[in-house]
Amino acid sequence: MKLNLKLYLAGIYSLFLSMLFLIWNGIDIKQIVEMIGFVFLMVLFNSEIVRDLQSNVYFLIVLPFFMPAIVYLDPFYAMVFMSVSAIIIFHKLIWYKKLFNISIFGIGILVSSLIFQYLYPDINGNVPIFNSGFFLAIVLLAYLNTLLNNVFIFIVVSLEKGKFDVNNFISLISSTKSAFITVFLGLINVILFYYLNLIGVAIFTFLVYFIKPALQYRQIFDNELSTYTNFVLHVLKQMDPITHTHSERVKFWTVLLATKMELPQSEIRQLSQAASWHDIGKIEVPIEIIDKPWKLTQEEYEIIKSHPERGYQLVKDMHFFKKFLPVIRHHHEKYDGTGYPLGLKGEQIPLHARIMAITDAFDAMTADRSYRMGMSMKDAVDELLRYSGTQFDAKIVSIFVEALQDEYGENYEKFDKKILMNLNVS
Numbered sequence: 001m002k003l004n005l006k007l008y009l010a011g012i013y014s015l016f017l018s019m020l021f022l023i024w025n026g027i028d029i030k031q032i033v034e035m036i037g038f039v040f041l042m043v044l045f046n047s048e049i050v051r052d053l054q055s056n057v058y059f060l061i062v063l064p065f066f067m068p069a070i071v072y073l074d075p076f077y078a079m080v081f082m083s084v085s086a087i088i089i090f091h092k093l094i095w096y097k098k099l100f101n102i103s104i105f106g107i108g109i110l111v112s113s114l115i116f117q118y119l120y121p122d123i124n125g126n127v128p129i130f131n132s133g134f135f136l137a138i139v140l141l142a143y144l145n146t147l148l149n150n151v152f153i154f155i156v157v158s159l160e161k162g163k164f165d166v167n168n169f170i171s172l173i174s175s176t177k178s179a180f181i182t183v184f185l186g187l188i189n190v191i192l193f194y195y196l197n198l199i200g201v202a203i204f205t206f207l208v209y210f211i212k213p214a215l216q217y218r219q220i221f222d223n224e225l226s227t228y229t230n231f232v233l234h235v236l237k238q239m240d241p242i243t244h245t246h247s248e249r250v251k252f253w254t255v256l257l258a259t260k261m262e263l264p265q266s267e268i269r270q271l272s273q274a275a276s277w278h279d280i281g282k283i284e285v286p287i288e289i290i291d292k293p294w295k296l297t298q299e300e301y302e303i304i305k306s307h308p309e310r311g312y313q314l315v316k317d318m319h320f321f322k323k324f325l326p327v328i329r330h331h332h333e334k335y336d337g338t339g340y341p342l343g344l345k346g347e348q349i350p351l352h353a354r355i356m357a358i359t360d361a362f363d364a365m366t367a368d369r370s371y372r373m374g375m376s377m378k379d380a381v382d383e384l385l386r387y388s389g390t391q392f393d394a395k396i397v398s399i400f401v402e403a404l405q406d407e408y409g410e411n412y413e414k415f416d417k418k419i420l421m422n423l424n425v426s
């Protein structure tokens, strides 16, 4: 483990322990009972972490359970409650990761609960609970809590990688909106606790037991979807291995280029998936035309040229493909407007399609086919440069060339085509 990472972890642990020590103000049996009650109910609820596959962010569906703790428990007990819960939730992790999670969740809940106590010092008195300021404070606290946790995690991940990526930070901040998914459940729990104490939370537990499948629906749906799409990809591989292997290599080049462009991780992932589907329209083109070793007739060429539009028409109504549609439809557009199907020009062509136009053409030039050898990387780069600004977006071409030189040397001497051609054999 790197020294700065060790120091960061040690800092978080000591911050947690000193906060715990500083805010302890004696034993309060009533709060201990309530805290144990909360933990017991949380275990009953079988807390789980939900991973949102779209944004790749984890959030806790037990957040609603912490809300009454933030609002009604003494900050010390709220913090202990949160930490005990974290021990249970993260029991499988290695000790220093467990301790890290216990600390950041504890610190998060302490900050939230101190702010709440400051805003509503006499919460157990007659605070009008259906007050809009009260609701707003709860929403903000849930948000703050998630934000704090994510910032702590961002720092640890960056220290581990040895690099702070601003784009990742921005996508992390925007992902904290997931806190709102559970905040309204939390409000229900707060109200139930206000009127019925732990019995209210028990009722809430019972309710959530039925709601949980709906909360996890997206995760289940995404898992199913990726199974189905893998299945479709497998079928395509069997039906048209040429297009499949081409797509796998395009994926490889696209990830290389998108990474060099410093696009956010989520966008790189999207582009990588888009590469698998960019030629989906070719399933409507006879395989004899796709792999024809000699010159195509005009009619055959027209059929090949129809594949972006065919692909678009085929999948345009399927939600899963929505984000890949610009690539599927426009990866044969040319920067000067002479491409197809729509003859879009310059920045009218979606960015992802301009990227894929380059990596797609690059693979078509370099890959070996059964009837011909592909070009050398140097020759293919020369071709890209020749058509840079006319067929391709010049800025993206120059980034791609830089990425290739970073990877394979000034004259691409480290490039081994055999590795590339075997990329897809899996």
Ligand SMILES: [Fe+2]
Residues within 6 Å of the ligand: 278, 279, 307, 331, 332, 360
């Ligand atoms: Fe294509």
